[in-house]
Amino acid sequence: MYRPSKTILSARAYYHALQQLNRDVRIYLLTAVLCGFTLSGVYSVLLNLYLLRLGYDPSFIGTVNAAGQAAFIFLSIPAGAMGQRWGTRRLIIAGIASYFVGYAMLPLAEFAPAGWQAGWLIGANLITSFGGPLYWTNGNLFMMEKTSSVERNHAFSLRTAFFPLAGFGGSLAGGVLPGRLAYLLGVTLDDPAPYRFSLLLASLLFLPALWAMTRASDTVAQKRVRQVEKTAVSPHWKTAPLALFITLGVVMFLRTAGESAARSFFNVYLDDFFHVPTVQIGTVAAITLLLTVPAALLTPALASRWGNGRVFLVAIIGMGLCMLPLAFVSNWLVAALCYMCLMVFAAATQPTIYVYRLEVVTAVWWALMSGVGGTFHGLGQATATFGGGRLITAVGYHNFFLLATVVTFTGALGFWLFDRTPQREVVHEVL
Numbered sequence: 001m002y003r004p005s006k007t008i009l010s011a012r013a014y015y016h017a018l019q020q021l022n023r024d025v026r027i028y029l030l031t032a033v034l035c036g037f038t039l040s041g042v043y044s045v046l047l048n049l050y051l052l053r054l055g056y057d058p059s060f061i062g063t064v065n066a067a068g069q070a071a072f073i074f075l076s077i078p079a080g081a082m083g084q085r086w087g088t089r090r091l092i093i094a095g096i097a098s099y100f101v102g103y104a105m106l107p108l109a110e111f112a113p114a115g116w117q118a119g120w121l122i123g124a125n126l127i128t129s130f131g132g133p134l135y136w137t138n139g140n141l142f143m144m145e146k147t148s149s150v151e152r153n154h155a156f157s158l159r160t161a162f163f164p165l166a167g168f169g170g171s172l173a174g175g176v177l178p179g180r181l182a183y184l185l186g187v188t189l190d191d192p193a194p195y196r197f198s199l200l201l202a203s204l205l206f207l208p209a210l211w212a213m214t215r216a217s218d219t220v221a222q223k224r225v226r227q228v229e230k231t232a233v234s235p236h237w238k239t240a241p242l243a244l245f246i247t248l249g250v251v252m253f254l255r256t257a258g259e260s261a262a263r264s265f266f267n268v269y270l271d272d273f274f275h276v277p278t279v280q281i282g283t284v285a286a287i288t289l290l291l292t293v294p295a296a297l298l299t300p301a302l303a304s305r306w307g308n309g310r311v312f313l314v315a316i317i318g319m320g321l322c323m324l325p326l327a328f329v330s331n332w333l334v335a336a337l338c339y340m341c342l343m344v345f346a347a348a349t350q351p352t353i354y355v356y357r358l359e360v361v362t363a364v365w366w367a368l369m370s371g372v373g374g375t376f377h378g379l380g381q382a383t384a385t386f387g388g389g390r391l392i393t394a395v396g397y398h399n400f401f402l403l404a405t406v407v408t409f410t411g412a413l414g415f416w417l418f419d420r421t422p423q424r425e426v427v428h429e430v431l
Helices: 011-019 023-053 058-067 070-086 088-111 117-146 152-185 193-203 206-213 222-231 242-273 278-306 308-327 332-359 363-395 397-419
Strands: none
Touching (some): 023 088, 023 117, 023 152, 023 206, 023 242, 058 117, 058 242, 058 363, 070 088, 070 117, 070 363, 088 117, 117 332, 117 363, 152 193, 152 278, 152 332, 242 308, 242 332, 242 363, 242 397, 278 308, 278 332, 308 332, 308 397, 332 363, 363 397
16 A cells, blocks of 8 residues: 655745746646636635526526536546547646637527527536546646656645635635626626626636636657557557446545535525525635635645645545534524635545545556546536535425535545555556
């Protein structure tokens, strides 16, 4: 079983590791900032509220959000294979382009022909979903290709930190923009127009992200190529450690389903159940994202002492413990505090499980492992969002969050059972 170094990184060593990040990694991290402002910020706060203003219920909102995860399920594995063949940079660019087109189309649904609005919303979100596996699956591979074991944890942690940090600004903007635009337009916040224009403005940030990624170098998976040449045998699916892929994929599914249940419906919960004003919802989302930054940045030091697996296990258990009160509380402030803590633990799980999954197999299987992870990630999100809206309508918010808690703890149990079993495909050092 893979066990990293137990050395605790000092602040100086941490800074030294960050200096090792090359230009391409820094460019990719810049795209994470730009995409994070829109994806994790403005759209995270306002999309569901926009749909509510259009007159849709939580069930349809769940359907729209689930449509946005469809491509993760079906395209993550092909996306990894395409990145291995044509270069991860090109696939990341294609992903950002899909994000821009889809997210620019979503708020234009009001102008669709009569009877087409619902289909337009679902279709636009499907286009954004193409961006997900292209950007994230190949982003993982891009980071693995461009880093060594010295700075790898730091690179993944920085991405996990920068995304919500930018989302913090986006959430604040998402909380403020509708009110300002409502004043300028002479309408109230019950009108969809302020939300529509806020979402359109946010989608424009994908354009500088697209330009930035075109400036990165276009190397093609050199480490994996050398590994294949070294073994003198091309990898074949029949020789793949499928049990390992599926087991970690199921863990990823359960972890993602639990987090997505809270992330996708918490703003709807505050608006629909507690009638919390939009500005306060945006503030809660912004503070939550800001708190996740130190959690992500601390994970390399924690992982260097206890290992990525142990840190992930503790963090996913923490997620379940923080989600449990959401099933019982009737005070929005208490619910908001629990949600904040939940997202802090979720931030700690992201870089640890990304690196753990890819380092537990040899380099020739990185593309497939990244794709399998993306598939189960998308399946978890789609299950939570599509089924979540219907469950909320049927059993209410509290029972929905109770079920999400059980799912999260099940993921923790599955990972504990996996991690305590010695694995044969471990690679201690990648070339």
